[in-house]
Amino acid sequence: MLNPLALVSEGADACADAHVADACVPDAHVADTCVPAAHVPGTAAPLLELREYSLRLRRDGTGLLDKVSFRLGTGEIVGLIGESGCGKTLLALSLIRLLEPNLFTVAGQVFWRGEDILAWPEKRLISWRGKELAMIFQEPMTSLNPVWRVGAQVAEAIRLHQPVGVKEAASLACQALRQAAVAAPERLMRQYPHELSGGLRQRVMLAIAMANRPRLILADEPTTALDVSIQAQILELMLRLREETGASFLLITHDLAVVAEVCDRALVMYAGRVVEAAATRDLLDTPRHWYTRGLLASLPGLDGEGRLPVIPGAVPAPAQYNWRGCGFAGRCRRALPRCGREPPPWSDVGAGHWVRCHAPA
């Protein structure tokens, strides 16, 4: 596995990279929030790299993602944390290019093994999506076809990307299901999604995602709809699949404990921005952003009693995101007067731990 802390020296190289600076989009409010290239958190030899990736609604220019930069290495599991409405799912959907292009404007760059995918034609995307990059969703029932048998749905994903016949696809599908730790794959192949439990459905989704041996899987809250015991099984399975296939995962979740269990590194998002990035242990032991601290404190541990400390309020709607200052200032107990007005700069607080806060903890 890659050392998640390797990014520090790597970041310095990227600093010399001239065209990174060009990626800074001139924009009245947010020009000064441009992350210097050296501050791009990530690892060496990235599989995926985002440079100041921004997303807006075309209709009225509402900002949805603001200059998101990070790298993800081969075989890494990176957690993307934040509450609903922070832009996590949107980021994933936009990375796999599933958003209707006419509705959004995009800025910045997204590199897939060194190539800027934003420049790719649709044809190239179709052969890449589902083959090299796959996605699994929170509620498997809504992504499985209710009138198709499971076997046919796994085989479909295989036949779309591999030149195999019906029979061979079926046997590959069976293998994929076995790899996803399904006890009796032959029987499951003939069943319909409604006959399966939630955990089994999520295993089918994983089997479909893994069927073409992708390099990266975007997992959007894959365990949130499941019971704790089933959640534990799916997390174990993700770790095993990473070992066996070397695939990377971008795991989207609002549960820091899930991140603690499986992720190598984690990014914390708030109001369309990444606000903290660090190795998991580092992030959980010494969170520096007040938002991360609030999220951690609000987790009911197994040893506490009584009321929990909470973050007051809720994530604003995108139209109310405050990008003139720190997006979290409105809910932050430690907010200074300037927090609402000046965008906080990225600061390196050591060992590849980056935080965007005027007064980090």
Place this chain on the structure above:
Amino acid sequence: MPLLEVEALRKYYRGRGRWRPGKERLIPAVDGISFQVEEGSALGLVGESGCGKTTTGRLILRLETPTAGSIRFDGQDILALRGERLRSWRQQAQMVFQDPQASLHPAMTVGEAIAEPLAYHSALSRREREERARELLAEVGLETVYFHRFPQELSGGQRQRVGIARALSLNPRLLVADEPLSALDVSIQAQILNLFIDLKERRRLTYIFISHNLAVVRRLCDQVGVMYEGRLVELQPVGDLFRAPGHPYTRALLRAIPRLEGRRRE
């Protein structure tokens, strides 16, 4: 005397005999469970999907009819209640559901939804009902601006607050909450959990709190029942259960909870 006494409660559903007529199977959803809950205390029911915890909650509220067993509320046998007496008892026991989006009418404003139970169960005028709904809204921590909003304009946490306000509108003594936090973000879960704790203290409410998350149950409940395949495999005061879980299944459930210490990666 305990407020709620459940004894040897059973609920069997008929299996589908469609393809094999004559061979009817009975599926035990709840298979002989007994417990008592004191007034003002909370019982947590934990277990995985399909273990019968939701059915137990529905049986207590008489939303389902038990196959066998008895349920006594404040000393009276509620399974024997009929007609007007059943109707008036229903005010005393209310339910909070997992998915507030699914249990709130999309064409009713928040205020109307909260005031609706009062129209059926009280003699209050329209004015008084509205007044009461506003008080309830404040009690669950929502600003009055939400009074005229529709459920789909609210966030998940706000909708769950409305669900709770609606359940409280008739001043019930018992609240059955079925996975009320599971559909919410962790940070919002904490807010709603605190609300449940506050209401318990302020109103001396009695809870049956159904959840698969033992960490949440620990903070709210006084005793915990662990269910597996329709049976109560363990029933203990909350402190004892966490200190010394007796049943292997309880230990497995405790192990499954993801922890910040993160043992899986090492």
